[in-house]
Amino acid sequence: xxxQRTAVLGTGQTHHRAKRTDVSMPGLLREAVDRAMADAQxxxxxxxxxxxxxxxxxxxxxxxxxxxxxxxxxxNGKPLLxxxxxxxxxxxxxxxxxxxxxxxxxxxxxxxxxxxxxxSNAMWALSxxxxxxxxxxxxxxxxxxxxxxxxxxxxxxxxxxxxxxxxKDRRNGALNPFAHLRQPDITVESVRASQMLxxxxxxxxxxxxxxxxCAMVLGDETAGDAVPGGAAWIHxxxxxxxxxxxxxxxxxxxxxxxxxxxxxxxxxGITDPLSQVDTAEIYVPFSWFEPMWLENLGFMPEGxxxxxxxxxxxxxxxxxxxxxxxxxxxxxxIGASGMLRFSEAAKQVMGRAGDYQVDGxxxxxxxxxxxxxxxxxxxxxxxxKP
Amino acid sequence: MNDVAVVGFAQAPAVRRTHxxxxxxxxxxxxxxxVFEQTGLSKTDxxxxxxxxxxxxxxxxxxxxxxxxxIGAFPPIHESHVEMDAAWALYEAWLKIRxxxxxxxxxxxxxxxxxxxxxxxxxxxxxxxxxxxxxxxxIGIAGLQARLGIEAGxxxxxxxxxxxxxxxxxxxxxxxxQLSGDVDAAxxxxxxxxxxxxxxxxxxxxxDGAAVVVLASAERARDIVERPAVITGIxxxxxxxxxxxxxxxxxxxxxxAGRAAGADASVxxxxxxAPFTHQELIVRDALGxxxxxxxxxxxxxxxxxxxxxxxxxxxGEAARQILAGNxxxxxxxxxxxxxxxxxxxxxxxxx
Numbered sequence: 001x002x003x004q005r006t007a008v009l010g011t012g013q014t015h016h017r018a019k020r021t022d023v024s025m026p027g028l029l030r031e032a033v034d035r036a037m038a039d040a041q042x043x044x045x046x047x048x049x050x051x052x053x054x055x056x057x058x059x060x061x062x063x064x065x066x067x068x069x070x071x072x073x074x075x076n077g078k079p080l081l082x083x084x085x086x087x088x089x090x091x092x093x094x095x096x097x098x099x100x101x102x103x104x105x106x107x108x109x110x111x112x113x114x115x116x117x118x119x120s121n122a123m124w125a126l127s128x129x130x131x132x133x134x135x136x137x138x139x140x141x142x143x144x145x146x147x148x149x150x151x152x153x154x155x156x157x158x159x160x161x162x163x164x165x166x167x168k169d170r171r172n173g174a175l176n177p178f179a180h181l182r183q184p185d186i187t188v189e190s191v192r193a194s195q196m197l198x199x200x201x202x203x204x205x206x207x208x209x210x211x212x213x214c215a216m217v218l219g220d221e222t223a224g225d226a227v228p229g230g231a232a233w234i235h236x237x238x239x240x241x242x243x244x245x246x247x248x249x250x251x252x253x254x255x256x257x258x259x260x261x262x263x264x265x266x267x268x269g270i271t272d273p274l275s276q277v278d279t280a281e282i283y284v285p286f287s288w289f290e291p292m293w294l295e296n297l298g299f300m301p302e303g304x305x306x307x308x309x310x311x312x313x314x315x316x317x318x319x320x321x322x323x324x325x326x327x328x329x330x331x332x333x334i335g336a337s338g339m340l341r342f343s344e345a346a347k348q349v350m351g352r353a354g355d356y357q358v359d360g361x362x363x364x365x366x367x368x369x370x371x372x373x374x375x376x377x378x379x380x381x382x383x384x385k386p
Numbered sequence: 387m388n389d390v391a392v393v394g395f396a397q398a399p400a401v402r403r404t405h406x407x408x409x410x411x412x413x414x415x416x417x418x419x420x421v422f423e424q425t426g427l428s429k430t431d432x433x434x435x436x437x438x439x440x441x442x443x444x445x446x447x448x449x450x451x452x453x454x455x456x457i458g459a460f461p462p463i464h465e466s467h468v469e470m471d472a473a474w475a476l477y478e479a480w481l482k483i484r485x486x487x488x489x490x491x492x493x494x495x496x497x498x499x500x501x502x503x504x505x506x507x508x509x510x511x512x513x514x515x516x517x518x519x520x521x522x523x524x525i526g527i528a529g530l531q532a533r534l535g536i537e538a539g540x541x542x543x544x545x546x547x548x549x550x551x552x553x554x555x556x557x558x559x560x561x562x563x564q565l566s567g568d569v570d571a572a573x574x575x576x577x578x579x580x581x582x583x584x585x586x587x588x589x590x591x592x593x594d595g596a597a598v599v600v601l602a603s604a605e606r607a608r609d610i611v612e613r614p615a616v617i618t619g620i621x622x623x624x625x626x627x628x629x630x631x632x633x634x635x636x637x638x639x640x641x642x643a644g645r646a647a648g649a650d651a652s653v654x655x656x657x658x659x660a661p662f663t664h665q666e667l668i669v670r671d672a673l674g675x676x677x678x679x680x681x682x683x684x685x686x687x688x689x690x691x692x693x694x695x696x697x698x699x700x701x702g703e704a705a706r707q708i709l710a711g712n713x714x715x716x717x718x719x720x721x722x723x724x725x726x727x728x729x730x731x732x733x734x735x736x737x
Contacts, residue, residue, distance in 0.1 A: 002485065002486045003485045003486060003487065004485070024515060025514075055447075056441050056447035056448060057440075057441050057442055057469065058441060058442070058446075058447050059447075060514070061510070061514065062510060062511075062514045062518075063440065063442035063507065063508070063510040063511045064440065064442075064469055064470070064511055064722075064723070065514075067511050067624075067627055067722070067723040067724070067727055067728065068511070068512060068513045068514065068627045069627075070624045070625070070626060070627050070727075070728075071626055071627060071628060075624050076624065076625060076626045077623060077624075077625070077638070077639070077642060078623060078624065079621070079622050079623060079624070080622075080623075080624040080728065081468065081470070081474060081477070081478070082468055082469050082470050082474075083466065083467070083468055083469070084441075084450070084467055084468065084469040085466060085467050086448055086451060092466055095466075096466065096478055096481075099478070099481040099482065099485065100481060102481075102485045102487075103387060103481040103482075103484040103485040104387050104484070104485070105481065105484075119514070125447050126447055128445065128446045128447065239464055239465065239466060240462040240463065240464060240465075241435075241454060241459055241462060241463050241464075241465035242459050242460050242461075242462040242463075243454055243455055243457075243458075243459050243460060244451060244452075244454075244455075246460060249460075254462075255460070255461065255462050256462035259461070259462045260462075371448070371451055374451075374454075
C-alpha cells in the first residue's frame with residue numbers, strides 16, 4: 001500500500017497588517033484556524049493532529065512557541081509537530097501535515113503557519129553575527145539584488161519587467177480582502193517612479209513585512225469526498241535543499257529548485273507545465289523573482305521567463321495567472337507566506353477564490369522558497385482526484 | 387504501509403563544552419562518517435534527511451541552515467527540519483518511509499548548550515505574556531514538580547538519589563557519557579540543594595552534543611544489517627502548557643503515547659528521556675514499566691544531556707540493544723518542553 005490520497009478540506013487566513021497589536025499570538029492563530037475549520041466544516045474532535053510552522057523563533061522572542069500555543073491550537077492530548085525550514089517553512093509545514101495523512105496515520109490534520117514580527121524585532125534577530133560566517137549586512141533585498149542583476153544580464157530582459165510584476169500583484173491584492181497591501185490604482189509607471197532601494201529593486205517591487213497566519217485542514221479520501229463543491233486533491237509534492245554557498249553555485253536558477261520542480265511534474269504526470277497548469281501561486285518577495293521562478297520551475301525555457309510576464313500572460317485572464325491572490329508582494333507574514341501560496345492554490349481549484357478566482361481552474365501550483373534560494377517546497381493540487 | 391527499522395546510530399561524546407560552532411558541523415561530520423561506515427551506505431543512498439535543533443540554543447536565527455554544510459548537499463537533497471528534539475525529526479522521517487516515498491532516511495540532532503545559560507534560555511519556552519516575564523527557569527520549575535511529588539508521597543529525596551546513583555553506575559560502561567561513577571545514594575543526600583528539593587545529582591548536566599540515526603524500510607533494512615530494530619509503534623502527544631492547571635506529578639501525554647505505541651511490561655529495556663531524577667519515576671509509571679524492565683542501561687539523560695539530540699539518542703540506544711543482539715524488544719521515550727509537557731514513545735523489535 002503506497003501513499004494515501006490526501007485533500008485540502010478547507011483554508012483560512014488572517015487579515016494581514018504591519019502590526020496586529022489588537023491580538024496576541026494565540027488570538028492571531030485562532031483567527032486563521034477558526035476560519036479554516038469553518039471552511040472545512042470540522043470541529044475540534046475531528047482534528048487528529050496539529051502541525052505548526054514558522055520562521056526563526058527570534059522573530060517573536062519565544063523559544064518553540066508551539067509549546068505555549070498548544071492550548072490555543074486545541075492540541076492538548078494530541079500529536080503536535082513544529083517545522084522550521086526558513087522562508088519555505090509554510091510550504092514545508094503543509095507537506096509534513098500532508099505526510100501524516102498520506103502515511104495513513106491520521107484522517108484529519110490541522111496545519112497552521114504564522115509570523116508576528118510586531119512581538120519582537122526581526123531586524124535584530126537577523127543581525128546577530130555568528131562567528132566564521134560572512135555577514136550579509138543588507139537585509140533580504142540587498143542579498144537578492146545581485147541575483148536579480150545577474151538575471152537581467154543573463155536574460156537580456158527589459159528593465160520594466162519587474163514593475164509589471166509589482167503592479168499586477170498589487171492590483172490582484174486589491175481583489176483579496178485579507179491582503180496587507182491593496183493598491184488598485186498602482187501602475188507600471190508609478191512603480192518605476194518609486195524610490196530605488198537595492199538597484200534594480202525599487203520600493204514598490206518589495207514585499208511588505210506583515211503580521212499574519214494561515215491555516216488549512218487536510219484530510220483523507222473519505223473526508224475529501226465529503227467536501228461540498230469538491231476538495232483540493234494533492235497530486236504531487238516536492239522538497240529540495242542545497243547549501244547556501246559553494247563555488248559554482250547558480251543562485252539565479254538554483255539546481256535545488258529545478259530538481260524539485262522536475263520531481264513534482266513527474267509525480268503529477270505533467271509534461272508541459274505551461275499548458276497543463278491553470279494558475280500558480282509562486283513565492284515572489286521581490287518582483288523579478290516571478291520571471292526567475294517561471295524558468296526555474298520549467299514553465300518557460302531559461303532566459304525567457306520575462307517574455308511571459310511582459311506579454312501579460314501572468315495576469316488574471318492570461319495564459320498562466322501567477323499570484324492572483326496578490327502574492328508575497330501584497331502580504332508577507334514570513335512563516336505563513338509559503339502556506340498562503342499552498343492554500344491559495346487550493347482555493348483556486350476548489351472555486352473558493354472569490355474576486356480573484358481563475359475561471360475554470362482545475363490544476364494549480366503552490367510554491368515556496370527560503371534562505372538564500374536554497375530551500376524549496378511545492379505542491380500541485382487539482383479539482384479531480386489524482 | 388511499509389515497516390521502518392533503525393539500522394544505524396552514532397553519537398558525539400557528551401561533553402560540558404566543545405570549541406565548535408553552534409551550528410553543529412564539527413560534531414556532525416565525524417558521526418555521519420561513522421553511520422555510513424556501520425551501514426555501508428553513502429550520502430547518495432539517503433532518500434530523506436531530517437534534523438532537530440533550536441535557534442534559541444544557538445543564539446541565532448537559522449542555525450540549522452549552516453548544519454546542512456555537514457552533509458555536502460550537492461546534488462540537492464530531500465531535506466526537512468523540526469525546531470524540536472530530533473526524536474520528532476525521526477518521526478517525520480518515519481512517515482516518509484512508511485508511505486513509500488523513500489526507503490532510507492538519515493536523522494540528526496545537535497545542540498551546543500554551553501553557548502548560553504541553559505536554564506535561563508529554556509525559560510523562554512513559557513507563555514511570553516504572563517509567565518516568561520517572571521523568569522521561572524527550567525530547574526526551578528522542575529523543583530516545583532519534584533516538591534509536589536514529595537508532598538503527595540509519590541517519592542522521597544532518597545528515591546531520587548537512588549535514581550541518580552543507578553544512572554551514574556550504569557554510565558560507567560558508556561564511553562559517551564559525561565558523568566559516571568560508583569556513587570553512594572546516602573552520600574548524595576549530604577550535598578547541598580540547587581533548587582530545593584533538587585540537588586546537583588537530580589539535574590542533568592549541561593552538555594554539548596549531537597547524534598545521528600539511520601532508518602530504512604524493513605525490506606531494505608535486511609540488506610543493511612543482520613538484526614534491524616523495527617519500529618513497531620511510534621506516537622507522541624502534548625499536554626497543556628499551563629503549569630498551574632495540570633497535575634505535574636503525572637504525564638498524561640506519555641501515558642497516551644505509550645498506550646498508542648504498544649508500550650507494556652514485556653519490553654526488556656527502556657531508554658527514558660528524563661533530565662531530572664523524579665521525571666524518570668513519572669515516565670516509568672506512566673508507561674507501566676514493571677521492575678523487570680531494565681531502565682536506562684546507558685546511564686540516561688542524567689549522565690549526558692545534549693539538547694535536541696538527547697531524545698534521539700534514547701531511540702538510538704534502544705535500537706542499539708537490538709542491533710547488538712542484547713534484546714528483542716525495547717522502548718524509547720523522548721521529552722520536550724517544561725515539566726515533561728511533550729512526549730514521544732517508540733517501541734522497537736528485532737526484525
